[in-house]
Amino acid sequence: MDPDTWLLLCRTVRFGDTDAAGVMHFQQLLRWCHEAYEESLERFGIAAASVFPTPAAAPAVALPIVHCQADFLRPLVCGDPLAIQLAPQRLDQGTFEVRYSFRSGEVAVARALTRHLAIEAAGRQRCALPDPIQRWLEASALGGGVRPL
Amino acid sequence: MDPDTWLLLCRTVRFGDTDAAGVMHFQQLLRWCHEAYEESLERFGIAAASVFPTPAAAPAVALPIVHCQADFLRPLVCGDPLAIQLAPQRLDQGTFEVRYSFRSGEVAVARALTRHLAIEAAGRQRCALPDPIQRWLEASALGGGVRPL
Amino acid sequence: MDPDTWLLLCRTVRFGDTDAAGVMHFQQLLRWCHEAYEESLERFGIAAASVFPTPAAAPAVALPIVHCQADFLRPLVCGDPLAIQLAPQRLDQGTFEVRYSFRSGEVAVARALTRHLAIEAAGRQRCALPDPIQRWLEASALGGGVRPL
Amino acid sequence: MDPDTWLLLCRTVRFGDTDAAGVMHFQQLLRWCHEAYEESLERFGIAAASVFPTPAAAPAVALPIVHCQADFLRPLVCGDPLAIQLAPQRLDQGTFEVRYSFRSGEVAVARALTRHLAIEAAGRQRCALPDPIQRWLEASALGGGVRPL
Numbered sequence: 001m002d003p004d005t006w007l008l009l010c011r012t013v014r015f016g017d018t019d020a021a022g023v024m025h026f027q028q029l030l031r032w033c034h035e036a037y038e039e040s041l042e043r044f045g046i047a048a049a050s051v052f053p054t055p056a057a058a059p060a061v062a063l064p065i066v067h068c069q070a071d072f073l074r075p076l077v078c079g080d081p082l083a084i085q086l087a088p089q090r091l092d093q094g095t096f097e098v099r100y101s102f103r104s105g106e107v108a109v110a111r112a113l114t115r116h117l118a119i120e121a122a123g124r125q126r127c128a129l130p131d132p133i134q135r136w137l138e139a140s141a142l143g144g145g146v147r148p149l
Numbered sequence: 150m151d152p153d154t155w156l157l158l159c160r161t162v163r164f165g166d167t168d169a170a171g172v173m174h175f176q177q178l179l180r181w182c183h184e185a186y187e188e189s190l191e192r193f194g195i196a197a198a199s200v201f202p203t204p205a206a207a208p209a210v211a212l213p214i215v216h217c218q219a220d221f222l223r224p225l226v227c228g229d230p231l232a233i234q235l236a237p238q239r240l241d242q243g244t245f246e247v248r249y250s251f252r253s254g255e256v257a258v259a260r261a262l263t264r265h266l267a268i269e270a271a272g273r274q275r276c277a278l279p280d281p282i283q284r285w286l287e288a289s290a291l292g293g294g295v296r297p298l
Numbered sequence: 299m300d301p302d303t304w305l306l307l308c309r310t311v312r313f314g315d316t317d318a319a320g321v322m323h324f325q326q327l328l329r330w331c332h333e334a335y336e337e338s339l340e341r342f343g344i345a346a347a348s349v350f351p352t353p354a355a356a357p358a359v360a361l362p363i364v365h366c367q368a369d370f371l372r373p374l375v376c377g378d379p380l381a382i383q384l385a386p387q388r389l390d391q392g393t394f395e396v397r398y399s400f401r402s403g404e405v406a407v408a409r410a411l412t413r414h415l416a417i418e419a420a421g422r423q424r425c426a427l428p429d430p431i432q433r434w435l436e437a438s439a440l441g442g443g444v445r446p447l
Numbered sequence: 448m449d450p451d452t453w454l455l456l457c458r459t460v461r462f463g464d465t466d467a468a469g470v471m472h473f474q475q476l477l478r479w480c481h482e483a484y485e486e487s488l489e490r491f492g493i494a495a496a497s498v499f500p501t502p503a504a505a506p507a508v509a510l511p512i513v514h515c516q517a518d519f520l521r522p523l524v525c526g527d528p529l530a531i532q533l534a535p536q537r538l539d540q541g542t543f544e545v546r547y548s549f550r551s552g553e554v555a556v557a558r559a560l561t562r563h564l565a566i567e568a569a570g571r572q573r574c575a576l577p578d579p580i581q582r583w584l585e586a587s588a589l590g591g592g593v594r595p596l
Contacts, residue, residue, distance in 0.1 A: 010457065012489070014482045015499045016323050020202045020316035020376055021270075022502035026214040026263075027183065027314060030176040035461045038525075042459070048526025052462045053169045055419075055469035055524065065175040069218035075273070077502065078318055078485075079495025114175075121170075121353075124224070159308065161340070163333045164350045165474060167467035169525055171353035174463050184312045187376075191310070197377025201313045204320035204375065204568075226353065227336075227467055228346025270502075318500045319568075324512040324561075325481065328474040351467045363473040367516035373571070412473075419468075422522070 002043035006086050006140065008036050013080040024076035030068060033100050033112050036084045044139065046132045053121070061130045062121040067097075070112035080104045090137040093128050094118040151192035155235050155289065157185050162229040173225035179217060182249050182261050185233045193288065195281045202270070210279045211270040216246075219261035229253045239286040242277050243267040300341035304384050304438065306334050311378040322374035328366055331398050331410045334382045342437065344430045351419070359428045360419040365395075368410035378402045388435040391426050392416040449490035453533050453587065455483050460527040471523040477515055480547050480559050483531045491586065493579045500568070508577045509568040514544075517559040527551045537584040540575050541565040 011032060019025040041051060051059060076082075085101040095117050102110040118129045129137070160181060168174040190200060199208060225231075234250040244266050251259040267278045278286070309330060317323040339349060349357060374380075383399040393415050400408040416427045427435070458479060466472040488498060498506060523529070532548040542564050549557040565576045576584070 012486070012495075014485050015317055015319075015495075016325060016478055016481050018318035018499075019313055020318070020320045021211055021213065021313075022202075022318045022500060023213070025314050026217060027176060027179040030179060031463055034176065034463050038461050039459070042526070048459075048462075049524075052465075052525040053171075053469060054526075055522070062170055064170065064172070064221065064224070066221050067219065068175060069216070071216050072214060075213070075502070077496075078499040079489070079501075161337070161346075163336050164346075164466055164468075165329055165332050165472050167350075168462055169465035169467070169469045170462075171351060171467045176463060180314055183314050187312050188310070191377070197310075197313075198375075201316075201376040202320060203377075204373070224353070226347075227350040228340070228352075319509055319511065320500075321511070324515060325474060325477040328477060332474065351469075360468055362468065362470070362522070363519060365516070365518050366473060368514070370511065370513050373511070 005040055005043045008039055008084045008086070011082040011084065013076045013078055013082065015078045017076075018078055022077060026070070026072060029070050029072070029102070029110055029112055032082070032084065032102075033068070033070075033098070033114055036086055036100060037098055037114065040086050040088070041132075041136060044136050046136060050132060051130070058121055059130070060121055061118050061127060063116040063118055063129075063133070065114050066117045067115040068113065070110060072110050074104070074107060074109040076104065076109055082109070086140075088137055088140045090129070090134075090141070091115070094126050096129065096133065096137055154189055154192045157188055157233045157235070160231040160233065162225045162227055162231065164227045166225075167227050171226060175219070175221060178219050178221070178251070178259055178261055181231070181233065181251075182217070182219075182247070182263055185235055185249060186247055186263065189235050189237070190281075190285060193285050195285060199281060200279070207270055208279070209270055210267050210276055212265040212267055212282070214263050215266045216264040217262065219259060221259050223253070223256060223258040225253065225258055231258070235289075237286055237289045239278070239283075239290070240264070243275050245278060245282065245286055303338055303341045306337055306382045306384070309380040309382065311374045311376055311380065313376050315374075316376050320375060324368070324370060327368050327370070327400070327408055327410055330380070330382065330400075331366070331368075331396070331412055334384055334398060335396055335412065338384050338386070339430075339434060342434050344434060348430060349428070356419055357428070358419055359416050359425055361414040361416055361431070363412050364415045365413040366411065368408060370408050372402070372405060372407040374402065374407055380407070384438075386435055386438045388427070388432075388439070389413070392424050394427065394431065394435055452487055452490045455486055455531045455533070458529040458531065460523045460525055460529065462525050464523075465525050469524060473517070473519060476517050476519070476549070476557055476559055479529070479531065479549075480515070480517075480545070480561055483533055483547060484545055484561065487533050487535070488579075488583060491583050493583060497579060498577070505568055506577070507568055508565050508574060510563040510565055510576075510580070512561050513564045514562040515560065517557060519557050521551070521554060521556040523551065523556055529556070533587075535584055535587045537576070537581070537588070538562070541573050543576065543580065543584055
């Protein structure tokens, strides 16, 4: 497992992320959350194609977001560096959530959460979480994923 | 006041709003919320330039979002029509939130919320809500804004 | 045919479309182009699901964009109203392009173009344009679609 | 100068970049172009705040995009790695363009171009390119920026 599975260091606030108030437009944070979730899976060794559909193959189980939320603690401007800490947590056999803590330097700038539900992609009925996601959640529970503040 | 200040009828889910799972990508809903908030202000008679900065003029008070959340109840596909019901509510003299209920036909498909804080644009200190926003919130409290389910 | 098949009147520049320079971020224009293309098809009577994939059904022919371009003539700020004129044109039996002229009031503010290629969705081989798209292009050629400046 | 000023290696196609056809939605490529342009300036040693406005300070000269275009050569799916080669070029004393070549592994997948015009931020009159941008363009002309195919 890549040591940076739960702590992603590489993002910078870009010009297109800002709005006319000069700061990050709130909705961009949710995009970064999903990108960080994908990157964490990838660093854990889970291929994108085993979780997310492509024209070549659709995984049997989909993991749509049923809830999201975010708290904005500080304004972010173009060029600000961001580190994103992830804390994924299993809720029950078919549900998990991911908590995200955003820091810029030493300062906490935002927090967010996405909640995901496992469904059969074909019939959209609830089902159990796929094995690779289970293992990723277990690794997080075993201390890999530091709890955000 | 435009009778449709609190109920916006004109949006359709577009192809670019979807992802490879074939349904609306979660983050788009937050974009629609902000667009609905802007459209509601406009229908109430508040000019965009009096609330949102342009190169020509920046309003003295900014209203950044400090919290947002959304619940996704049904998948949305390209071509689905959407109606958005807004219920803005004053929380205290410097804060308000807007609740959004999304329906497609008769079916509730999503709910969301944005919470806004009034700050002086120059120094980013908390301040009172601007008068036009106060009037918009009062009009909503007087029954104009139907409470969402 | 809806008289407004080629002239779409309803868009407003929104806060989330702008960047920290206070004006529309260039990339948003391409999003509006695709939305206008979808709306034009819809007004012509072509259901979204017959052109764009949904989880329930994928059309046999896909129409991916192989080229796009845009010219930005005037800055656009939050609240600016936009009218979009479309001029779709068949290039050959498997290709068409759509030219878009953006006006705000009487002023030309931007021009854009998307070029689309018909391919079999399954094997991604070139094929003929689907019949509904052919009819939409013929209607445009017969004078419905006013040529942009 | 960072050796990777003209060749950016770190992007991956993410789920939110795709649409219901299962491949990258065309408009995302333009976002990546601008992000690559910003990253190249940063690697060359030009601080974001000296080119892009923040609430604290607006540079005297703005560099709006007056033209963009893109060619899409191959479909891109979620998880595809991308390398972006930049070739910035001065056109005259107040204009430059940046050519972008996108590769996934050894395969050319897309090409794009943005053209930028220097204007005084205050009055929006044409002016000369700022010195740091001039140096970045000269470094590219001296062989740093490999011409894309």
